[in-house]
Amino acid sequence: MATLETVDWDALIGDPRFQSLHRQKNLFLWGLMALSVVYYFLLPIGAAYFQDLYKIRVWGVVNVGLLFALSEFVVAWTIALVYSRKANRDFDALAAEIAADFSARTGVKS
Amino acid sequence: MSVIIRKPAAAALLACTFLAAPSAFAQAGVSEEYRWLTFTVFAVVIAITMFVTYLAAKRVHSASDFYTAGSTVSGLQNGWAIAGDYLSAASFLGIAGLISLYGYDGFMYSVGWLVAYITVLLLIAEPCRNIGRYTLADILAYRNDPKKTRVVGALSVITVSTFYLTAQMVGGGVLVKTLIGINYETSVICVGVLMLGYVIFGGMVATTWVQIIKAVLLVVASLVIVALVWAPYGFSLPGFLKDVVADPKVQARVATLLGDPAKSMSAAELGQRFLEPGLYFKAPIDQISLGMALVFGTAGLPHILMRFFTVPTAKQARKSVIWAMAIIGGFYVLTLFLGFGAARFVGSANIAAVDAGGNLAGPLLAQYIGGGPNSFFGNFMLAFVSAVAFATIVAVVSGLVLAAASAMAHDLYVGVVRQGKETTPQGQVKAARVATVIVGAMAIGIGIAAKGQNVAVLVGLAFAVAASANFPCVLLTLYWKRCNTGGIVAGMLIGTIAAVGLTLVSPNLTYPLAVKAAAHKVLDAEPAKRAAVTEAMGSADEAVAAKAKKDLAALDKAVDKANADIKKWDDDRTSFMGLEKPLIELKNPGIISIPLGFLAVIFGSLLFRDKRAEGMWNEVYARQNTGLLVSKATAH
Numbered sequence A: 001m002a003t004l005e006t007v008d009w010d011a012l013i014g015d016p017r018f019q020s021l022h023r024q025k026n027l028f029l030w031g032l033m034a035l036s037v038v039y040y041f042l043l044p045i046g047a048a049y050f051q052d053l054y055k056i057r058v059w060g061v062v063n064v065g066l067l068f069a070l071s072e073f074v075v076a077w078t079i080a081l082v083y084s085r086k087a088n089r090d091f092d093a094l095a096a097e098i099a100a101d102f103s104a105r106t107g108v109k110s
Numbered sequence B: 001m002s003v004i005i006r007k008p009a010a011a012a013l014l015a016c017t018f019l020a021a022p023s024a025f026a027q028a029g030v031s032e033e034y035r036w037l038t039f040t041v042f043a044v045v046i047a048i049t050m051f052v053t054y055l056a057a058k059r060v061h062s063a064s065d066f067y068t069a070g071s072t073v074s075g076l077q078n079g080w081a082i083a084g085d086y087l088s089a090a091s092f093l094g095i096a097g098l099i100s101l102y103g104y105d106g107f108m109y110s111v112g113w114l115v116a117y118i119t120v121l122l123l124i125a126e127p128c129r130n131i132g133r134y135t136l137a138d139i140l141a142y143r144n145d146p147k148k149t150r151v152v153g154a155l156s157v158i159t160v161s162t163f164y165l166t167a168q169m170v171g172g173g174v175l176v177k178t179l180i181g182i183n184y185e186t187s188v189i190c191v192g193v194l195m196l197g198y199v200i201f202g203g204m205v206a207t208t209w210v211q212i213i214k215a216v217l218l219v220v221a222s223l224v225i226v227a228l229v230w231a232p233y234g235f236s237l238p239g240f241l242k243d244v245v246a247d248p249k250v251q252a253r254v255a256t257l258l259g260d261p262a263k264s265m266s267a268a269e270l271g272q273r274f275l276e277p278g279l280y281f282k283a284p285i286d287q288i289s290l291g292m293a294l295v296f297g298t299a300g301l302p303h304i305l306m307r308f309f310t311v312p313t314a315k316q317a318r319k320s321v322i323w324a325m326a327i328i329g330g331f332y333v334l335t336l337f338l339g340f341g342a343a344r345f346v347g348s349a350n351i352a353a354v355d356a357g358g359n360l361a362g363p364l365l366a367q368y369i370g371g372g373p374n375s376f377f378g379n380f381m382l383a384f385v386s387a388v389a390f391a392t393i394v395a396v397v398s399g400l401v402l403a404a405a406s407a408m409a410h411d412l413y414v415g416v417v418r419q420g421k422e423t424t425p426q427g428q429v430k431a432a433r434v435a436t437v438i439v440g441a442m443a444i445g446i447g448i449a450a451k452g453q454n455v456a457v458l459v460g461l462a463f464a465v466a467a468s469a470n471f472p473c474v475l476l477t478l479y480w481k482r483c484n485t486g487g488i489v490a491g492m493l494i495g496t497i498a499a500v501g502l503t504l505v506s507p508n509l510t511y512p513l514a515v516k517a518a519a520h521k522v523l524d525a526e527p528a529k530r531a532a533v534t535e536a537m538g539s540a541d542e543a544v545a546a547k548a549k550k551d552l553a554a555l556d557k558a559v560d561k562a563n564a565d566i567k568k569w570d571d572d573r574t575s576f577m578g579l580e581k582p583l584i585e586l587k588n589p590g591i592i593s594i595p596l597g598f599l600a601v602i603f604g605s606l607l608f609r610d611k612r613a614e615g616m617w618n619e620v621y622a623r624q625n626t627g628l629l630v631s632k633a634t635a636h
Helices: A009-014 A016-049 A064-106 B003-019 B032-057 B063-071 B075-086 B089-102 B104-131 B136-141 B146-180 B184-233 B237-245 B248-258 B260-264 B267-273 B284-300 B302-309 B314-345 B348-354 B361-370 B376-417 B425-449 B455-479 B485-504 B512-537 B542-568 B590-607 B611-615 B617-626
Strands: A057-059
Touching: A009 A016, A009 B617, A016 A064, A016 B104, A016 B284, A016 B617, A057 A064, A064 B104, A064 B314, A064 B617, B032 B146, B032 B184, B032 B376, B063 B184, B063 B302, B063 B376, B063 B425, B075 B184, B075 B302, B075 B314, B075 B376, B089 B104, B089 B314, B089 B348, B089 B361, B089 B376, B104 B136, B104 B284, B104 B302, B104 B314, B104 B455, B104 B617, B136 B146, B136 B302, B136 B376, B136 B455, B146 B184, B146 B302, B146 B376, B146 B425, B146 B455, B146 B485, B184 B237, B184 B314, B184 B361, B184 B376, B184 B425, B237 B248, B237 B267, B237 B314, B248 B260, B248 B267, B248 B314, B248 B348, B284 B302, B284 B455, B284 B590, B302 B314, B302 B376, B302 B455, B314 B348, B314 B361, B348 B361, B361 B376, B376 B425, B455 B485, B455 B590, B455 B617, B485 B590, B512 B542, B611 B617
Parallel strands: none
Antiparallel strands: none
16 A cells, blocks of 8 residues: 555646646635625725715615625625535535545555 | 542532632622522533533543544534634623624624634635644644744644633633622632543543533523514514614613714614614724734634544535534624613613623623513523533633643644654543643633733734734645745744734733823813712702712712722833833734735745745645545654
8 A cells, every 4th residue: 555655646636637626626715715805894894984875774774784794694604505515516526536546546545 | 541530520620610609709690599590500501511521531542532532523513513612702792792882883793703714614624624633733734844833833823722711711700700709710710620621531522512512502592582582573673673773771872982973963863873883993994904803813713723623524624614604603693682682671881880891791681581680580591691601611711722732732742842753642642631731720820810801802812813823824835835834934923923013012902191191081070070960969850860860970980990090000101011102003913914924924935945845735735635645644
């Protein structure tokens, strides 16, 4: 069985499927990350500079600011679920396939 | 560790709960008459957690069992445990308190604490599970000089844990003292002894289960309270809030907060203002800086990172963050009702009278909902919520001590001093237990010494260091090929120094000149105020006279405080740092120190290029994405 030192990781990285996983993940993860950071910082920025907008009442006494704050929860949960669905469906399968192939070839176990 | 030693230890822990009873004194949230009830509820909650520890102790045989529960925790269990770790005294009592005192701004705080988990979910949890073993420094040491990175990593972990730990100890001590009247030192010692019991005997297995039990109790208690508060309004959000803003207590609170501008506002406008931003946060930049520390700091908190080593796979790590986000987010939505409900039913004046920071809003609301201070059920609810608060503090402290002890034993002792030579399982577990005792004793000592310290400053420091030092180092070593030893050492040092340094010169510290100036202002205004109040007391209108009497008492209190302040700071001109006034206006250093931390890692790495670290990039990147060798113990 191969030891950690002798594993040919370069070969794994060079696998086109790994490159595809890497590209898909990068785009998806950093995209969602950017979305979440931008959406989050809109809240304190808006609370500081657009108070008049936040004060507009839309549902009884409930105002725009309160709904926006509540929407942060919905957006955070949605991002988490979107990522987890994508990872469970696509990323995990691809990673498992690459790892299984690699194990079969080199004897490195997960 | 034999059973014979274990039993007396358990007995000692139990004794600690009851011994505390005689030393109780008045001025507590619970009246004398119902104190037995409080202690019974406390004892039951503690007994349950100790029974779990007893069961867990049988399962701790190796270092892996002790630090990470043998990586056998499921995603769902870990999700609850993360929620337990995160819903610390500061966040669960603090947020409800902030909402009850400042309305909208308090709720905005909780949003940052939830969004933080997106960073953890997307960038940190899974790669850490795939390449780490027990500690944050495992990840840093993977492709870098193990000695240097373990030392800086461990020091940073110990720094962050100590700040957070001290905050929990101080907050917990004050809380328990206020709620059930045990004196401060006794309650700090009790928290410390109980925590040591859980951690030494049960390691991560017990710590995890204590977190889970406590999180479940907390969520159930909150659901019950919110259901009782909300039901009369037919579970309508506008209906509930309409009643909140129409309440004279809420309107009076807003008038106090706004001062002069409030005079031109109608009662309805004042009430509505409670749902609008700007009552707590005054400087926009502070709010954004705090947001940065919260959102990026969580991903660098060692006791949270450590939780991802307790699950077997990246998939389970992902599942645990999803569960944690559901539980934590759901709980923070409940704080909206806890906070506004407390403002409406208990009243901010009553909340602030018991604790100026508003930390007891939740427990006091529980008492009100149960039927008030003179009813059995009201006191049962108060006792239950208080017991959960106490369990919270003990559990969070356990997680923190475990993180600090693992840095000390696994990174510094086994990794650096013995350079991995001492690898027998017994030797490692022994080192871990010894480190736990050292950290635990330190925690108790620091907790007692730090009496009266500002909890918010300590928590802010912990998040600032985690966001400015730990987060850039972990993120870049995982995602940037050129990151190396030079970058990690520079990032850890500069990030920590920037965060701590900026906080020490910030307005968060006490500046005697400013305190004395404020006190003199109160004293200067006293004669005129006293004359006005005295005149009003003679008024024929009973309401006016009654109000004047209250005002007089408040004035006396303010004058006493001003005199005490002047006396206390008599010889001092400067803050702890020797400054007469703050050097910067920023309350949270995040907006400066986080970019500095990132720049330090980048420049440090570029300056000290390291072919080995770059050569190992493919290994790190392949493993973090595929989970290959996840179960392999890697001795670096």
